[in-house]
Amino acid sequence: MKLSRRTGKVMPSLKDAIRSSCLKDGMTISFHHHLRAGDYVLNDVLHTCTELGFSNLTVNASSIMACHTPLVEAIRAGVVTGIECNFMHASVGHAISQGLLANDVLFRTHGGRPAALESGTAHIDVAFIAASASDPEGNCNGKEGPSAFGSIGYAMSDAVHADYVIVITDHLMPYPLTDVSIPENLVDAVVVCDSIGDPDRIMSGTTRITRDPIGLLIADYTARAIEACGLLEDDFSFQTGAGGTSLAAAAYIGERMRKLGVTGSFASGGITGLLVDLLNEGVFKSLADVQCFDREAAASIRKNPHHVEISASRYASPQAKSTIVDRLDAVILGATEIGTDFSVNVHTDSNGMIMGGSGGHSDTAAGASLAIIAAPLVRARLPLIVDRPQTVSTPGKTIDLLVTQYGMAYNPKRRDLHDCLTGAGLPVFSIEELKEKAERLTGKPRLLKNEGRIVARVIGRDGDELDVIRAVHK
Amino acid sequence: MKLSRRTGKVMPSLKDAIRSSCLKDGMTISFHHHLRAGDYVLNDVLHTCTELGFSNLTVNASSIMACHTPLVEAIRAGVVTGIECNFMHASVGHAISQGLLANDVLFRTHGGRPAALESGTAHIDVAFIAASASDPEGNCNGKEGPSAFGSIGYAMSDAVHADYVIVITDHLMPYPLTDVSIPENLVDAVVVCDSIGDPDRIMSGTTRITRDPIGLLIADYTARAIEACGLLEDDFSFQTGAGGTSLAAAAYIGERMRKLGVTGSFASGGITGLLVDLLNEGVFKSLADVQCFDREAAASIRKNPHHVEISASRYASPQAKSTIVDRLDAVILGATEIGTDFSVNVHTDSNGMIMGGSGGHSDTAAGASLAIIAAPLVRARLPLIVDRPQTVSTPGKTIDLLVTQYGMAYNPKRRDLHDCLTGAGLPVFSIEELKEKAERLTGKPRLLKNEGRIVARVIGRDGDELDVIRAVHK
Numbered sequence: 001m002k003l004s005r006r007t008g009k010v011m012p013s014l015k016d017a018i019r020s021s022c023l024k025d026g027m028t029i030s031f032h033h034h035l036r037a038g039d040y041v042l043n044d045v046l047h048t049c050t051e052l053g054f055s056n057l058t059v060n061a062s063s064i065m066a067c068h069t070p071l072v073e074a075i076r077a078g079v080v081t082g083i084e085c086n087f088m089h090a091s092v093g094h095a096i097s098q099g100l101l102a103n104d105v106l107f108r109t110h111g112g113r114p115a116a117l118e119s120g121t122a123h124i125d126v127a128f129i130a131a132s133a134s135d136p137e138g139n140c141n142g143k144e145g146p147s148a149f150g151s152i153g154y155a156m157s158d159a160v161h162a163d164y165v166i167v168i169t170d171h172l173m174p175y176p177l178t179d180v181s182i183p184e185n186l187v188d189a190v191v192v193c194d195s196i197g198d199p200d201r202i203m204s205g206t207t208r209i210t211r212d213p214i215g216l217l218i219a220d221y222t223a224r225a226i227e228a229c230g231l232l233e234d235d236f237s238f239q240t241g242a243g244g245t246s247l248a249a250a251a252y253i254g255e256r257m258r259k260l261g262v263t264g265s266f267a268s269g270g271i272t273g274l275l276v277d278l279l280n281e282g283v284f285k286s287l288a289d290v291q292c293f294d295r296e297a298a299a300s301i302r303k304n305p306h307h308v309e310i311s312a313s314r315y316a317s318p319q320a321k322s323t324i325v326d327r328l329d330a331v332i333l334g335a336t337e338i339g340t341d342f343s344v345n346v347h348t349d350s351n352g353m354i355m356g357g358s359g360g361h362s363d364t365a366a367g368a369s370l371a372i373i374a375a376p377l378v379r380a381r382l383p384l385i386v387d388r389p390q391t392v393s394t395p396g397k398t399i400d401l402l403v404t405q406y407g408m409a410y411n412p413k414r415r416d417l418h419d420c421l422t423g424a425g426l427p428v429f430s431i432e433e434l435k436e437k438a439e440r441l442t443g444k445p446r447l448l449k450n451e452g453r454i455v456a457r458v459i460g461r462d463g464d465e466l467d468v469i470r471a472v473h474k
Numbered sequence: 475m476k477l478s479r480r481t482g483k484v485m486p487s488l489k490d491a492i493r494s495s496c497l498k499d500g501m502t503i504s505f506h507h508h509l510r511a512g513d514y515v516l517n518d519v520l521h522t523c524t525e526l527g528f529s530n531l532t533v534n535a536s537s538i539m540a541c542h543t544p545l546v547e548a549i550r551a552g553v554v555t556g557i558e559c560n561f562m563h564a565s566v567g568h569a570i571s572q573g574l575l576a577n578d579v580l581f582r583t584h585g586g587r588p589a590a591l592e593s594g595t596a597h598i599d600v601a602f603i604a605a606s607a608s609d610p611e612g613n614c615n616g617k618e619g620p621s622a623f624g625s626i627g628y629a630m631s632d633a634v635h636a637d638y639v640i641v642i643t644d645h646l647m648p649y650p651l652t653d654v655s656i657p658e659n660l661v662d663a664v665v666v667c668d669s670i671g672d673p674d675r676i677m678s679g680t681t682r683i684t685r686d687p688i689g690l691l692i693a694d695y696t697a698r699a700i701e702a703c704g705l706l707e708d709d710f711s712f713q714t715g716a717g718g719t720s721l722a723a724a725a726y727i728g729e730r731m732r733k734l735g736v737t738g739s740f741a742s743g744g745i746t747g748l749l750v751d752l753l754n755e756g757v758f759k760s761l762a763d764v765q766c767f768d769r770e771a772a773a774s775i776r777k778n779p780h781h782v783e784i785s786a787s788r789y790a791s792p793q794a795k796s797t798i799v800d801r802l803d804a805v806i807l808g809a810t811e812i813g814t815d816f817s818v819n820v821h822t823d824s825n826g827m828i829m830g831g832s833g834g835h836s837d838t839a840a841g842a843s844l845a846i847i848a849a850p851l852v853r854a855r856l857p858l859i860v861d862r863p864q865t866v867s868t869p870g871k872t873i874d875l876l877v878t879q880y881g882m883a884y885n886p887k888r889r890d891l892h893d894c895l896t897g898a899g900l901p902v903f904s905i906e907e908l909k910e911k912a913e914r915l916t917g918k919p920r921l922l923k924n925e926g927r928i929v930a931r932v933i934g935r936d937g938d939e940l941d942v943i944r945a946v947h948k
Binding site: 186235265313 | 648649653658659660661740759779780782784785787791794796798
């Protein structure tokens with residue numbers, strides 16, 4: 001009795017765990033992407049599914065990362081025939097764009113994914129949850145152990161909604177784990193492996209402030225625009241991505257808050273060391289963390305009670321009774337392209353090849369009082385602003401302001417911003433003016449029109465189809 | 475925009491919140507009992523429902539406490555016609571036993587209640603969740619504020635499964651609350667009131683070690699029996715109730731563990747200051763807390779990361795994929811009566827009047843390796859052991875050992891305990907021998923047989939009907 005209690009749900013191998021799940025051909029398996037470019041788990045599971053002879057599986061992953069190229073092999077072998085995700089790195093995206101996958105990829109958002117699970121639109125048969133620490137009954141977290149990655153927020157929805165939940169860890173701890181992010185009552189099986197990920201790549205190096213003067217200028221304009229709009233007062237809340245310009249904007253916002261003596265309420269999203277510093281300094285009172293972007297964030301969430309782990313549902317689900325994103329004063333987002341109606345593409349590159357996805361882009365844009373696109377007006381000789389983006393990732397009506405190094409343009413529906421911005425001496429143009437400015441630098445780009453078959457569908461956070469992505473033949 | 479963000483889901487009054495819920499006659503409203511004998515919330519809600527003219531409501535409360543006598547008035551007025559609960563204090567129980575309620579009370583267990591919600595057997599239309607601290611979006615806990623009561627574990631299932639969730643607090647904190655037990659994504663409305671409970675009665679005074687020599691002797695036997703069974707080794711886990719004898723047993727177990735140099739894994743259940751002391755001293759590594767019984771426990775859960783709040787589901791739901799109770803080495807429980815088949819009554823008194831309920835009794839008995847009933851052989855001139863208890867609250871097959879001041883009896887299915895117990899010099903008898911011993915002291919009790927109509931049904935933790943309770947006419 002005692003012995004089996006100590007063994008709990010631990011399976012001898014991943015193979016045994018998959019067998020115990022009664023996984024069948026045609027079913028959906030799920031993954032989360034907190035291990036980012038260092039994740040071994042998705043690849044290990046697909047390898048094992050291949051060995052076990054499965055076919056026709058659908059992979060529902062919060063994101064497909066650069067390290068997930070073995071997925072391409074699994075598709076070629078017929079093991080995987082469907083993908084649902086919120087983001088897809090070019091390493092897999094290009095293969096999809098070339099028509100590799102039988103079924104259309106379903107792109108959702110970080111909030112739309114849990115919403116689809118909550119409403120039953122999406123279903124997970126077997127969830128594979130990478131945990132940096134687990135006990136033998138599956139009480140687990142991402143905060144302890146050699147592969148610690150911090151928040152496990154995206155996987156919380158999988159644990160609640162999947163029929164069968166397998167926790168995979170490289171750090172088995174005695175029962176009961178005390179810092180529990182996903183509790184045992186939701187977990188069916190536990191697998192102990194040598195390593196769930198490459199620690200050096202789990203926390204990717206994308207999270208440094210840019211040194212590029214153009215990026216710094218955009219960041220400065222962004223911070224000044226937020227202040228000009230009157231948002232930098234006590235209880236200010238905001239989110240940025242982890243790109244260099246976003247981080248520079250966050251740093252500038254912090255500086256302005258210090259100068260104004262303003263104490264912010266919270267910063268949310270993927271959390272970086274820069275935000276941790278602002279928390280520790282008292283510039284913000286708390287962090288709402290669905291994903292840690294770097295080591296500093298992962299270390300902080302483990303020990304600072306004001307650095308709070310949140311589920312994907314609480315972060316952004318339109319099915320939730322309220323969310324963090326709906327409380328945001330400002331969000332700073334990137335774009336590959338932006339249309340003159342302010343609709344944004346973050347899915348495809350200039351050739352129409354898949355190389356990204358919404359992640360929390362659409363969710364935060366919809367929720368925040370001031371949704372800002374901060375991006376260089378020209379990149380690789382291509383203009384940012386186009387008549388209509390290749391792919392609509394985020395509807396234009398949810399974007400309030402575009403900031404570039406040549407000036408900014410507010411969405412006409414936010415005419416109320418005009419006086420604030422110009423009053424602060426900021427360079428304000430119409431989006432058409434900025435478009436012309438770009439085209440004077442780059443020439444008018446040739447209109448690319450893919451006419452291949454549909455390879456992916458972009459599902460808006462509310463569940464409606466926003467756009468489709470078509471095959472590109474090189 | 476900013477203003478409404480700060481107001482969040484806060485309703486001007488309880489009346490407004492109830493109106494916003496679209497509550498209708500015949501629906502089910504739910505409550506949790508962490509405020510124990512000090513709770514104002516159930517009474518306030520029933521008062522408001524009466525004012526609003528509701529009728530035919532079912533109250534699903536984790537427990538009905540001594541302070542809930544206004545429920546009797548609400549029943550008389552036809553506002554409430556159904557009750558589902560895991561425990562019912564005599565103050566309401568006696569009225570039920572006299573046939574006051576139109577429908578049968580459904581008694582479940584602390585694990586059976588979340589299981590019924592998870593399986594859909596039970597449904598909550600509107601949950602009323604008393605929280606000692608909440609922010610305007612309903613992120614809440616029981617740990618902060620003037621009415622802090624500690625764990626809010628039983629209410630977690632209500633928050634997940636109810637159609638509409640109203641948080642009632644007397645301590646509104648700025649968004650976002652950081653120590654979140656129930657997150658905003660599950661909450662529809664927030665009501666701020668003057669006080670959710672009487673702080674002096676929230677933490678009742680039942681949690682002192684007995685000074686009664688009979689109780690101390692039973693406690694000593696109990697601790698010695700647990701040691702004799704070989705359970706007092708590293709990673710030992712146990713649970714006791716909050717009665718004086720149980721607490722004395724816990725203290726004796728702590729002493730024995732110290733002497734043996736044993737470090738326990740966890741103690742669970744309703745948590746008392748005594749268990750907090752054992753945690754702080756390092757005798758146990760953690761506490762799994764679904765309910766705090768006293769101030770010391772409520773203070774500890776707020777600050778000690780090894781004092782872990784758990785949901786009712788993780789605690790004991792038979793629908794959960796594993797639970798704390800299934801990991802228990804030993805549990806020490808009380809009894810009003812115990813049958814010669816070891817089945818236990820904790821629902822009715824010697825007259826057959828309702829004065830209790832299973833709470834976690836059946837759940838821990840089913841889960842623990844060694845389930846002990848520790849009780850005096852004779853109470854108020856009535857013998858503990860009877861042929862068949864008035865009410866079967868916990869099936870005999872789940873009880874391993876009975877300990878009284880005159881000696882102990884193991885369940886014949888646990889014949890393996892014989893040598894351990896006698897080897898340790900403990901006084902072992904058959905349950906029939908103990909029964910005779912009691913009857914020599916008290917005389918054979920007159921057999922009471924209630925023939926009134928059914929007033930309550932005892933639902934076992936797995937959902938099957940274990941027994942019925944009939945009306946008693948004085």
